[in-house]
Amino acid sequence: MPQPDHISKLGVPDPDGLDDDLRAVWRKCLDKLGFVPNVYSAYSLKPQRLRNFMAMYNEVMLSESGLSKLEREMVAVVVSSANRCYYCLVAHGAAVRLLSGDPELGEMMAHNYRVAKLDRRQRAMLDFAWKLTTTPWLVDDADRDGLRAVGLTETDIFDLAETVAFFNLSNRMASATDMMPNHEYHCLERSN
């Protein structure tokens, strides 16, 4: 039985009807990636919300930070694992494979990050991501101090927190709309 090929169960508008700035984004994605990520298509149902989502995404994942891009993608996958979010596990699992050149690291983040061999700093970041995702009400000074003890600055902790928070948002948008990832993600950097 062929797997689903819808993008979002709430429907997706014709991209030709989008405003110029968004059509420019679509073209840029096609040029650079060869496809438009389905999360953009799903979100284009409400164009202004898509703009806000992209702005936040770019800042959280791509701007300067004490956390490397790979580390932020690892956090993204661990949060998505806790929330069992298919879209984000596929899309950001691919990103971990690409950025690390290590396909097994992507699988470990998705299935159970505790089996991975990580330095103390990364392990502390992922433990924090899991706790802030699953029991945010239990986070307290001891957790922040634990991050400081492995070298995170106050702004590093802020960036880590916002990465966790952002994927708690995007996981829920994906689950609420039954968003399907583009097929292309499955093929990215599988061999090492």
Added chain:
Amino acid sequence: MPQPDHISKLGVPDPDGLDDDLRAVWRKCLDKLGFVPNVYSAYSLKPQRLRNFMAMYNEVMLSESGLSKLEREMVAVVVSSANRCYYCLVAHGAAVRLLSGDPELGEMMAHNYRVAKLDRRQRAMLDFAWKLTTTPWLVDDADRDGLRAVGLTETDIFDLAETVAFFNLSNRMASATDMMPNHEYHCLERSN
């Protein structure tokens, strides 16, 4: 023992050092509300992230939508109740009191929304908010159909989902930073 008066455990920069656009926001808040919401102060540690957060907040909570502003605030409080987020329960509990003129409704949303007298549409929205917050991986077609059955359109469902998703983000920022709400929220519209 006097209760905490920090804003964020990650520290808050001097507002006088912020860029002009943000200082304008500060002034507007002081004019309109009499105070700057602590979430802005806490987020100003990373100014561009604050701008993105405000843009998303304004769109999700204040733009045109099939969900009334009160309904969006009710959703905010129910999500924050599931996540036991002190900051958002205080700040958005106040908003429910203000918008509804009904202090008990705010308490019910914060403590256990199931005791409130709601129409079928609102009850379905809040049940969806609870499920999408606590077990997003279980949301499926039946849940979306349930919302359609009480009159929500596809874009209404999108707006509901993003409201839930947004407070799953902001609850985690508040818990990660131990963000304290402004004292003023406690006093807003308590009598009816």
Added chain:
Amino acid sequence: MPQPDHISKLGVPDPDGLDDDLRAVWRKCLDKLGFVPNVYSAYSLKPQRLRNFMAMYNEVMLSESGLSKLEREMVAVVVSSANRCYYCLVAHGAAVRLLSGDPELGEMMAHNYRVAKLDRRQRAMLDFAWKLTTTPWLVDDADRDGLRAVGLTETDIFDLAETVAFFNLSNRMASATDMMPNHEYHCLERSN
């Protein structure tokens, strides 16, 4: 939509038909508080059970103890928060406000006691209350020793345990009957 004004979903007998001793209680409540707490009305469906409930309540909450009345009310609210009991959160949240003169303390107990600034003794008592409420089977010698280490005597631990136990009883009576708190509780000591 006006909020519920029933007292209990199992019905409430006419207070004029109650025995003399209970009618005396009703009169005393009206004199002292200006209203009869709805938990009494709800329980009067079975008068002897009401008598036993009041006797236990008075002993647990009002008799001499190494725990102050405020501390017992704080425990009451934290237990009710774990059990998400609307009636008890409203009624005993008001008591915390009254006894402490600190409205924010009441909100913190109801929403997430971990954000409050407490001395080690109070924090240990509330952690014990949470654990004994949510996972009683895990309570062991280390928990009792933790209470002794912050100064509780054997009878203090007994009193703490019975306060927790009693609200685990009354939370369930309130949830089983959908008991609604008197409107008066919402107004008590809100400003500080």
Added chain:
Amino acid sequence: MPQPDHISKLGVPDPDGLDDDLRAVWRKCLDKLGFVPNVYSAYSLKPQRLRNFMAMYNEVMLSESGLSKLEREMVAVVVSSANRCYYCLVAHGAAVRLLSGDPELGEMMAHNYRVAKLDRRQRAMLDFAWKLTTTPWLVDDADRDGLRAVGLTETDIFDLAETVAFFNLSNRMASATDMMPNHEYHCLERSN
């Protein structure tokens, strides 16, 4: 390794020092049962609290009710199973064996009541007991209507609720004090 023979980890006062009324209770227990239930000894640390506990216990478990004494004991064991309370499972498991003459029924209530062969009324009562114990905040009109549909009156529902509530209290007193049941309970009515 011999099993524990303490009564309560908070200590037990010398029964000879108790007030006359309580020493009369002790004598009556010895005459009727051959032993004083350890819950009385443990509670005698605070004599007035013991009196209140006994009054409530006797009313809930032994007074006239639409629920038979066996049914109330079955509820007691199911609540204690959810809370994994050793003392109450042993003491009230013995009561189910005695009252039913069916040792396997007692084991089923303690281990997993869902495997027992019960009429619809009893099954509905036990399902309600489990839900009110483990997730009281989810109890609503549908649950009460379900009990009415199998024949429970409003006062039957009240009695059922209070039985559940009472064992949520006593389970926590037993766990908080590490209360050990009298050895005699293990032997009562094992063969059939």
Added chain:
Amino acid sequence: MPQPDHISKLGVPDPDGLDDDLRAVWRKCLDKLGFVPNVYSAYSLKPQRLRNFMAMYNEVMLSESGLSKLEREMVAVVVSSANRCYYCLVAHGAAVRLLSGDPELGEMMAHNYRVAKLDRRQRAMLDFAWKLTTTPWLVDDADRDGLRAVGLTETDIFDLAETVAFFNLSNRMASATDMMPNHEYHCLERSN
């Protein structure tokens, strides 16, 4: 109402139609125990699977090991308690009674092993059994080191793990088929 007397809800074939080797097992059980354990009858629906199950069972529970037979039965009961498996709690609770000569130890393992008086080695084994049963994804080096610290060798840990794993299998076969234990188990070694 008489309790269930089915063996398995999936039916049980006539033992006379079984192959010679299995009929020999049946005869041996009748000779030695006086009955054929219902788990064998239930499993005989697929004879080869029964053979594999018996081979694994005999190796795990009866072969040479650094864990005594009693310790393996204690682990069996604790796993079955976590999984609330009626069949295994009855059958292996009887085994703990028989092997220890201590009926209360059996009850403690079934109801809440944390109340039992155990040496550090046994307590560590049962804590590991509980964790590996309920949250296997959290087991890590610290757990294995904890077992080594109380004297378990690498093969002892292997044997412990397989005992836990095996009862996670058999508990699920019992629950899936609503397997009922033989009445004989209830009577074994109750008095001490």
Added chain:
Amino acid sequence: MPQPDHISKLGVPDPDGLDDDLRAVWRKCLDKLGFVPNVYSAYSLKPQRLRNFMAMYNEVMLSESGLSKLEREMVAVVVSSANRCYYCLVAHGAAVRLLSGDPELGEMMAHNYRVAKLDRRQRAMLDFAWKLTTTPWLVDDADRDGLRAVGLTETDIFDLAETVAFFNLSNRMASATDMMPNHEYHCLERSN
């Protein structure tokens, strides 16, 4: 940081020292697969237990059954997803890819089977696998009837149950020993 290359944290004996029958298994694996699955190496610490494990594995996964081999592998992955077992998700995710020729189906089973497009029979089987894994004590007649309603025979239900049960065993052996899957599994049938 290179990922772990141990096989089991409990150590693995030199395969040259194994008995002839096991060395024959090793040779057959090398011939057929190009590698010896690490689960065999890990289990060879106790050779007789390995033999029993292989016998049960072969019967459960490879013998004649009303469930296809692909379906049994899908069940294996869904159970392993519930238990977040890295070894089994990698090894049996590869098997789903190989047998279905559909890499996305493997990902869906591992991340959240509810997003997959399945016929009613397969969906019912996977829902049963999830429930029997996570809350075995809640499985009852309605669950078995649900399987019958989509066409499963009594022996099909038995086979399904044993597949679920077997992976609840093997997931725990993998977690208890921190078993690492062979690198080869990651590469099998990724492109489609």
